[in-house]
Amino acid sequence: MKVKLPKQVNQIIQTLQAKGYDAYAVGGCVRDSLLGREPKDWDITTSARPQAVKELFSHTIDTGIRHGTVTVMQDHVGYEVTTYRIDGEYEDARHPKEVIFTGNLLEDLKRRDFTINAMAYNETTGLVDAFEGEEDLKRGVIRCVGNPHERFGEDALRMLRALRFSAQLGFVIHGATREAISDLAPNLAKVSAERIQMELMKLLTSDNPGVMGDAYELGLTKVFLPEFDRMMETPQNNKHHMYTVGEHTIVALQNIRPEKTLRLATLLHDVAKPVCITTDEEGQNHFKGHPEEGESMARQILRRLKFDNDTIDRVCILIRWHDERPSLSERVVRRAMNRIGADHMEALFAVKRADTLGQSLYERDRKLAYIDEFEGLYREILKKNQCVTKKDLAVNGRDMIALGMQPGPRMGEVLDRLLEKVLDAPELNTREQLLALAEQEINK
Numbered sequence: 001m002k003v004k005l006p007k008q009v010n011q012i013i014q015t016l017q018a019k020g021y022d023a024y025a026v027g028g029c030v031r032d033s034l035l036g037r038e039p040k041d042w043d044i045t046t047s048a049r050p051q052a053v054k055e056l057f058s059h060t061i062d063t064g065i066r067h068g069t070v071t072v073m074q075d076h077v078g079y080e081v082t083t084y085r086i087d088g089e090y091e092d093a094r095h096p097k098e099v100i101f102t103g104n105l106l107e108d109l110k111r112r113d114f115t116i117n118a119m120a121y122n123e124t125t126g127l128v129d130a131f132e133g134e135e136d137l138k139r140g141v142i143r144c145v146g147n148p149h150e151r152f153g154e155d156a157l158r159m160l161r162a163l164r165f166s167a168q169l170g171f172v173i174h175g176a177t178r179e180a181i182s183d184l185a186p187n188l189a190k191v192s193a194e195r196i197q198m199e200l201m202k203l204l205t206s207d208n209p210g211v212m213g214d215a216y217e218l219g220l221t222k223v224f225l226p227e228f229d230r231m232m233e234t235p236q237n238n239k240h241h242m243y244t245v246g247e248h249t250i251v252a253l254q255n256i257r258p259e260k261t262l263r264l265a266t267l268l269h270d271v272a273k274p275v276c277i278t279t280d281e282e283g284q285n286h287f288k289g290h291p292e293e294g295e296s297m298a299r300q301i302l303r304r305l306k307f308d309n310d311t312i313d314r315v316c317i318l319i320r321w322h323d324e325r326p327s328l329s330e331r332v333v334r335r336a337m338n339r340i341g342a343d344h345m346e347a348l349f350a351v352k353r354a355d356t357l358g359q360s361l362y363e364r365d366r367k368l369a370y371i372d373e374f375e376g377l378y379r380e381i382l383k384k385n386q387c388v389t390k391k392d393l394a395v396n397g398r399d400m401i402a403l404g405m406q407p408g409p410r411m412g413e414v415l416d417r418l419l420e421k422v423l424d425a426p427e428l429n430t431r432e433q434l435l436a437l438a439e440q441e442i443n444k
């Protein structure tokens with residue numbers, strides 16, 4: 001397979017070369033091209049210093065001048081152009097504390113994490129592959145450039161990156177690299193939550209989220225998600241299950257779309273089972289209250305990992321209701337939609353299906369048929385445009401004021417009463433009928 005550079009990348013490289021500098025496409029874009037995958041972005045590495053890069057292009061952004069990175073805009077797309085460098089210790093996602101610029105491409109490739117990420121390419125020289133990166137791509141292997149213990153010692157995040165790339169590419173981690181992770185896993189504690197979150201999400205939303213199991217075995221989850229270790233160690237002796245909580249979670253992850261909220265909710269849906277476990281006289285396990293307790297644990301965990309509030313709220317709603325099983329009538333489903341929020345229902349059905357597929361075969365068909373029917377009723381309610389929240393009511397606060405009410409808690413109560421009636425009997429949701437009902441309520 002050959003690397004095909006986009007026109008804009010070639011323009012940048014050729015402009016630099018015309019001034020006597022070396023320049024190459026490097027890292028992820030070369031790796032993905034050789035794999036026949038579409039690169040997400042194209043990074044360029046050059047012998048030119050940042051100031052020289054800035055002078056050569058009309059439109060640039062100082063992305064990380066201190067670390068040698070200038071973004072060059074070509075046709076409204078940004079390309080990161082970074083000066084060849086040797087790294088000191090890393091302080092955040094991409095920026096080592098101190099860098100030394102070098103004129104030597106090989107020095108720059110040597111600082112990169114894995115052989116498959118340490119290749120460079122331009123059309124004059126072709127592929128520069130000093131560490132058998134192309135061989136490792138063919139073999140499907142993640143292997144450190146140089147001594148794995150040293151490389152993970154410099155930047156502990158690389159251990160989690162190894163698992164992330166193994167999940168995204170379906171590759172195995174080379175023996176010595178794997179051993180080094182197992183030895184140095186506790187060092188991940190030195191890495192910021194933001195950097196961990198970024199790699200965790202790439203792993204979790206990959207084609208192989210089951211790599212979470214390797215993260216556990218190698219001792220990495222123990223550092224950033226010890227709750228997952230408890231899940232891996234918690235049995236589920238009852239007819240619905242055939243795996244530990246952790247293994248069940250992994251199978252569920254493999255059965256849900258790779259979307260951030262869905263994968264996070266699935267990862268944490270049973271996070272409270274280890275603390276809610278009880279055993280009855282027959283030796284069967286029960287996990288009463290785990291969705292509620294799970295919601296509060298998940299909130300803490302996601303805050304600790306520095307997720308944004310919107311993500312936390314959505315994930316927590318799905319965890320809170322993942323075990324909800326209303327009886328199947330439109331009336332009861334309307335009430336469920338009111339409690340859960342109509343916007344969360346589709347995601348909830350996905351979580352429920354994945355959860356079921358991670359359980360034993362006991363009554364599986366019935367469980368899946370139940371979810372289908374639940375979803376069918378939900379769709380029917382949407383189609384009929386029925387009211388499930390206060391804001392869907394045919395009357396509002398202004399109407400109550402027109403009826404002589406003062407704004408305040410009492411007004412909220414009257415609207416709540418109207419909603420109660422409409423949830424039971426959707427045909428009541430007309431302005432005329434609700435105004436009449438409101439009047440009765442007010443005069444009570």
Ligand code: ATP
Pocket residue numbers: 026027028029040043090093094111112113114117118155157158
């Ligand atoms: P993606 O396609 O997910 O962006 P990528 O390989 O481009 O994957 P980035 O995190 O964007 O990954 O990093 C770009 C390149 O920088 C990598 O290919 C690698 O060569 C180098 N690199 C990034 N992070 C590190 C690190 N922590 N240690 C060493 N090299 C790194």
Ligand code: MG
Pocket residue numbers: 028041
């Ligand atoms: Mg990248």
